[in-house]
Amino acid sequence: MLVQVLNGLVYGGLLYIVSVGLVLIFGLRRIVNFAHGSLFMIGAYVGFSVAAMGGFWGAVLVAALVLALAGALLDVTVLRPLQREDPIVTVLVTFGLLLVLENFAQFVWGKDFLKMPVPAMLSGSVSIFGESFPAYRLLVIAVAAAVALGLSVWLRVSRIGLYVRASSADPLTTAMQGVNTDRVSVVVVALGAGLAGLSGTISAPLLALSPSMGSYILIESFIVVVVGGLGSFVGAFVAAMVIGQVHNFGLVYVPWAATMIPFLLMVAVLIWRPTGIAGSHV
Amino acid sequence: MRTSIWLACAVVGAGAVASGPAVSQEALKIGVPTALTGTYAGLGNEAVRAVEFAAEQVNAKGGVAGRKVEIKTLDSEAKPEVARKQAEKLALEGYKILTGTIASGEGLAMAPMLARWDAIYVSTINKSDKLTGESCGPRVFRVNKQDAQDAAVVKPWLAKRKEGKWAIMAADIAWGRDSGRSFVEAAKAGKKQIVAELYSPFGTNDFAPFIQEIKSSGAEGLWVALAGRDAINFATQAKEFGILDKIFVAGVSFVTDNTVKALGPISKGVWGIINYSSTLDTPANKAFVEAWKKKYNGDEPTNFEGETYMGMQVIFQAVERAKSVKPMNVAKAMHGGTFDTILGKLKIRAEDHQIVAPNFFGYIGERDGKLRPIITETISAETATPAPTGTCKMAAF
Numbered sequence: 150m151l152v153q154v155l156n157g158l159v160y161g162g163l164l165y166i167v168s169v170g171l172v173l174i175f176g177l178r179r180i181v182n183f184a185h186g187s188l189f190m191i192g193a194y195v196g197f198s199v200a201a202m203g204g205f206w207g208a209v210l211v212a213a214l215v216l217a218l219a220g221a222l223l224d225v226t227v228l229r230p231l232q233r234e235d236p237i238v239t240v241l242v243t244f245g246l247l248l249v250l251e252n253f254a255q256f257v258w259g260k261d262f263l264k265m266p267v268p269a270m271l272s273g274s275v276s277i278f279g280e281s282f283p284a285y286r287l288l289v290i291a292v293a294a295a296v297a298l299g300l301s302v303w304l305r306v307s308r309i310g311l312y313v314r315a316s317s318a319d320p321l322t323t324a325m326q327g328v329n330t331d332r333v334s335v336v337v338v339a340l341g342a343g344l345a346g347l348s349g350t351i352s353a354p355l356l357a358l359s360p361s362m363g364s365y366i367l368i369e370s371f372i373v374v375v376v377g378g379l380g381s382f383v384g385a386f387v388a389a390m391v392i393g394q395v396h397n398f399g400l401v402y403v404p405w406a407a408t409m410i411p412f413l414l415m416v417a418v419l420i421w422r423p424t425g426i427a428g429s430h431v
Numbered sequence: 432m433r434t435s436i437w438l439a440c441a442v443v444g445a446g447a448v449a450s451g452p453a454v455s456q457e458a459l460k461i462g463v464p465t466a467l468t469g470t471y472a473g474l475g476n477e478a479v480r481a482v483e484f485a486a487e488q489v490n491a492k493g494g495v496a497g498r499k500v501e502i503k504t505l506d507s508e509a510k511p512e513v514a515r516k517q518a519e520k521l522a523l524e525g526y527k528i529l530t531g532t533i534a535s536g537e538g539l540a541m542a543p544m545l546a547r548w549d550a551i552y553v554s555t556i557n558k559s560d561k562l563t564g565e566s567c568g569p570r571v572f573r574v575n576k577q578d579a580q581d582a583a584v585v586k587p588w589l590a591k592r593k594e595g596k597w598a599i600m601a602a603d604i605a606w607g608r609d610s611g612r613s614f615v616e617a618a619k620a621g622k623k624q625i626v627a628e629l630y631s632p633f634g635t636n637d638f639a640p641f642i643q644e645i646k647s648s649g650a651e652g653l654w655v656a657l658a659g660r661d662a663i664n665f666a667t668q669a670k671e672f673g674i675l676d677k678i679f680v681a682g683v684s685f686v687t688d689n690t691v692k693a694l695g696p697i698s699k700g701v702w703g704i705i706n707y708s709s710t711l712d713t714p715a716n717k718a719f720v721e722a723w724k725k726k727y728n729g730d731e732p733t734n735f736e737g738e739t740y741m742g743m744q745v746i747f748q749a750v751e752r753a754k755s756v757k758p759m760n761v762a763k764a765m766h767g768g769t770f771d772t773i774l775g776k777l778k779i780r781a782e783d784h785q786i787v788a789p790n791f792f793g794y795i796g797e798r799d800g801k802l803r804p805i806i807t808e809t810i811s812a813e814t815a816t817p818a819p820t821g822t823c824k825m826a827a828f
Binding site: 262 | 473603639641659672
């Protein structure tokens with residue numbers, strides 16, 4: 150039972166790191182970034198390549214940084230020029246980007262499935278109340294907790310965090326107050342993409358790497374974002390944790406309905422609380 | 432810019448005219464609706480490699496009875512409804528001999544449409560018994576081993592195992608359900624107890640809840656029917672939770688040549704059905720493996736590549752005998768015919784269009800310094816292929 154709860158936390162934690170990136174980008178740019186799944190995928194591949202040369206921790210760092218840089222580039226070259234267009238244009242462009250990145254990964258790393266080994270230091274298991282649990286999974290929970298904590302402190306305490314919260318609430322008024330929202334946006338999109346890269350590398354020892362791996366996580370991340378409330382950081386955290394548990398216990402107790410439950414949850418939220426758990430406020 | 436396009440057109444046109452007389456007969460057009468993305472992408476790529484290899488090989492010798500072989504591949508994502516759509520597209524473009532599809536559900540979705548498309552389907556990877564059972568027909572053939580043939584191998588093997596309690600972990604698709612059902616039957620026959628029967632959604636990311644169930648079920652043995660990305664995800668996570676070391680693991684399509692490449696040492700010691708191996712010692716197989724290695728930088732053909740190549744051998748011989756590429760004429764030549772393949776002279780049963788072929792069993796171990804499936808038992812074609820069950824009511828040609 151306890152192990153099943155922990156398993157839910159692992160999956161929920163991974164979902165959280167991916168979705169909070171989506172939430173960050175949505176908050177500022179008001180667009181749903183379809184390329185986010187492929188940023189996750191590229192993160193996993195970059196992590197895989199770096200880990201083969203420089204070890205796991207180096208891989209986590211490099212993948213996050215490379216993807217953050219890619220995110221900054223994405224904001225400056227794609228999202229900023231398109232901000233005055235209809236949102237559907239940006240959605241289509243990010244969707245196109247997803248296809249391009251998938252082909253890019255296929256070209257660089259090949260079509261065959263790849264597998265990243267669990268770092269030797271964490272390959273054992275830990276005994277929790279008499280039940281053994283893989284050490285690496287505890288790391289995933291720890292990273293998710295650290296991201297959640299770090300992010301909320303950053304948003305509450307720092308000046309740029311204040312700007313982010315303000316721009317998420319109302320970009321126009323924020324800009325009128327003299328905040329350079331474009332500059333804030335570069336930071337935020339870079340952070341969101343960096344988190345996608347981080348989660349990609351963190352999940353690489355658990356999942357098979359393939360160019361289409363992003364799509365497996367993207368749909369569930371969308372569900373998290375909708376259930377949590379578009380643009381809400383707290384909501385995304387709560388929703389990811391709930392979906393992690395629901396997913397896990399669903400597979401154990403009602404396997405025939407397990408894949409449907411997250412969708413049903415989303416439908417229920419949209420009917421009874423269309424603004425999401427957190428009511429779409431930061 | 433425009434001039435160069437015209438120039439290019441002229442060159443292509445001239446080329447077409449020039450190559451015209453060399454191959455005067457209608458080309459043999461083979462359509463491959465297969466998974467190029469998603470959970471079974473790895474398997475789809477294997478199928479495509481084998482089809483292309485066979486076509487290139489025969490084209491270099493002047494084609495099949497003077498007919499050039501043309502291939503077209505479309506992505507079916509291993510989803511039945513997508514496969515049906517893509518197969519229809521291929522058939523309408525004239526690629527009416529379909530092969531290389533991965534998931535059984537895809538083959539089952541295509542089967543009832545073949546008459547409307549005037550196409551035939553030659554399965555090289557689908558395992559569900561239904562394809563040559565309830566869904567059989569004059570236009571459907573299977574050149575690979577079906578579940579019943581795998582079960583015939585598993586039954587005697589399982590009866591001899593010392594583990595009494597078994598768990599089943601299979602993909603929740605037509606093939607996984609089929610394989611799970613046959614394993615339950617084999618367990619009954621061998622007086623083994625099934626303590627957990629788990630089916631994971633196709634394309635599962637996190638197998639932890641299933642692994643936990645297997646652990647707490649007290650199983651001593653585990654039967655796995657997962658393939659592609661599912662297989663890799665499950666094996667990695669099962670290793671992490673320590674069950675690969677504590678529980679005896681065997682399976683079908685689980686640790687294949689290709690998943691071993693991705694999994695490395697994790698796959699060592701896992702037992703399973705081996706439908707084809709490049710190490711098989713027949714002259715035809717040796718020649719095939721040598722030619723393959725030459726083309727693919729020393730890589731040996733995998734199980735799915737071997738089986739798909741076999742399918743192409745059968746198609747080519749049927750076209751030669753039919754002296755036609757008309758789908759129904761090819762089908763007539765296949766119906767009840769005997770063909771030279773890399774597994775020897777094999778017959779396609781007239782009753783249900785299932786190939787009667789030998790099957791193999793073994794484990795993942797090290798040979799020639801490389802981790803690979805090693806065959807320990809060979810089961811002859813007659814023993815490995817149970818008689819038709821009677822579920823197939825073959826319509827008249």
